[in-house]
Structures are given as C-alpha cells and as structure tokens.
Amino acid sequence: MSPLPRNQLLKGTTDLLVLATLEQERLHGYDILQRIRAAGRELSLSEGALYPTLHRLEARGAIAGAWEEGSSGPRRRYYALTDAGRGLLSEARSEWEQFVADVEAVASTRATEASRG
Numbered sequence: 001m002s003p004l005p006r007n008q009l010l011k012g013t014t015d016l017l018v019l020a021t022l023e024q025e026r027l028h029g030y031d032i033l034q035r036i037r038a039a040g041r042e043l044s045l046s047e048g049a050l051y052p053t054l055h056r057l058e059a060r061g062a063i064a065g066a067w068e069e070g071s072s073g074p075r076r077r078y079y080a081l082t083d084a085g086r087g088l089l090s091e092a093r094s095e096w097e098q099f100v101a102d103v104e105a106v107a108s109t110r111a112t113e114a115s116r117g
Contacts, residue, residue, distance in 0.1 A: 010045060014053045016096055017045065019081060019089040022063060026080035029054060054079060062088045 021027065021035045029050055036045050057063045062085035069075045081089070 006042065006044070010043065010049070013096070014045065014049055015057060016089070016092040017043070018050070018053050018057060019062065019085055019092060022079055022081040022085070023089060026078045028076040028078050030076075032079070057085065060088075061085070 017036050017040075018032060021032050021039075027035065029047070032054075033045060033047065033050055036043055054063065054065070058065050058079070061082060063079045064082050065077045065079045067075050067077050
C-alpha cells in the first residue's frame, strides 16, 4: 500500500481540476471526467466525486450549468466557468503552487540535509 493514496491526494484538488478543465470551454460532466483522466494519466476522478463538486461549484457561482438536448441521446447538463469561477481558479492555482512548494521544502532531501548541517 502506498504511503500517499492517490484518492486522498485527489480529494483536496477536485475543485481546482474541474475549474481548470472548464477554463477554455464549456463541457458536460462525462467530458470533464475524460479530460481530467486524459491530461492527468493517473488521475482517476470518479463520477461520485465529480457531480457533488459540480453542484457545489454551481451553488457558489463559480460555474453555470444549462441543460441542452443531445444530438444522439438524452439531454445533458453543460457547465461553463463564470467570472467568479475565473477568480476562484486563479486563487486555487496560487494556493496549489504554495502548497506544492511547502511540501517540496519539507519532503526534499535538501531540506533533510540542511536540518542536519
């Protein structure tokens, strides 16, 4: 068993992943999942995690959803990033970059070596 289970690491980044995926174009839920999986290779976000995230982001005004008739099937709900969502995405990216830098500072061998010296 990995000391860092991916599903635990993924929990704190789901909002960032969804917002970033919607940055360029509006998409429906399944396409959001596919884009995240394709770009992240090892990121296996589940539908069970995605849809509550979409609902939460929509309630916060970060994304807007609209139902549309499907060309070959049932209607689908498409989501688009709002202006508030763009601001939230910018903040989330900054927080992520700081978090990664903090973790690297602690986890890197250079930090361990520095503390011995």
